[in-house]
Amino acid sequence: xxxxxxxxxxxxxxxxxxxxxxxxxxxxxxxxxxxxxxxxxxxxxxxxxxxxxxxxxxxxxxxxxxxxxxxxxxxxxxxxxxxxxxx
Amino acid sequence: xxxxxxxxxxxxxxxxxxxxxxxxxxxxxxxxxxxxxxxxxxxxxxxxxxxxxxxxxxxxxxxxxxxxxxxxxxxxxx
Numbered sequence: 540x541x542x543x544x545x546x547x548x549x550x551x552x553x554x555x556x557x558x559x560x561x562x563x564x565x566x567x568x569x570x571x572x573x574x575x576x577x578x579x580x581x582x583x584x585x586x587x588x589x590x591x592x593x594x595x596x597x598x599x600x601x602x603x604x605x606x607x608x609x610x611x612x613x614x615x616x617x618x619x620x621x622x623x624x625x626x
Numbered sequence: 627x628x629x630x631x632x633x634x635x636x637x638x639x640x641x642x643x644x645x646x647x648x649x650x651x652x653x654x655x656x657x658x659x660x661x662x663x664x665x666x667x668x669x670x671x672x673x674x675x676x677x678x679x680x681x682x683x684x685x686x687x688x689x690x691x692x693x694x695x696x697x698x699x700x701x702x703x704x
Contacts, residue, residue, distance in 0.1 A: 556637035563641065567648055578655065582662055586670055606670045613662055613682050618654045620686035
């Protein structure tokens with residue numbers, strides 16, 4: 540049995556669609572979270588760490604915290620602008 | 627998994643819904659990536675200024691227009 544079907548909750552001829560969907564949703568969520576983290580890390584590194592020292596300074600650390608919050612907020616603003624605008 | 631589960635129309639519909647959601651998420655992520663550079667130019671504060679907020683919102687909407695325009699231009703309509 541290949542590794543894909545053995546990782547599904549039931550791989551018989553009538554695999555439960557809800558269980559399959561739960562797996563798919565979980566994997567999508569995880570992939571999305573990973574990509575989001577990578578993007579935010581890159582953007583906030585660019586923004587906040589302009590001259591890398593031998594450790595992160597306090598101001599760099601708080602910049603990163605604010606930056607993560609702002610990026611999440613920006614995602615919300617963009618999402619609403621795209622999907623809840625009425626013309 | 628044999629083919630019978632994938633022939634389930636309910637499962638197909640649910641997968642299609644997830645696909646649509648994933649595409650929407652991807653568009654939001656791409657636009658946030660682009661618009662962040664255009665709109666968050668100075669230092670990062672503990673909240674967005676009003677001009678940053680409207681820049682981000684405008685950026686997303688203008689992108690949608692540009693996408694429509696380029697398609698229309700490409701297909702020869704004005």
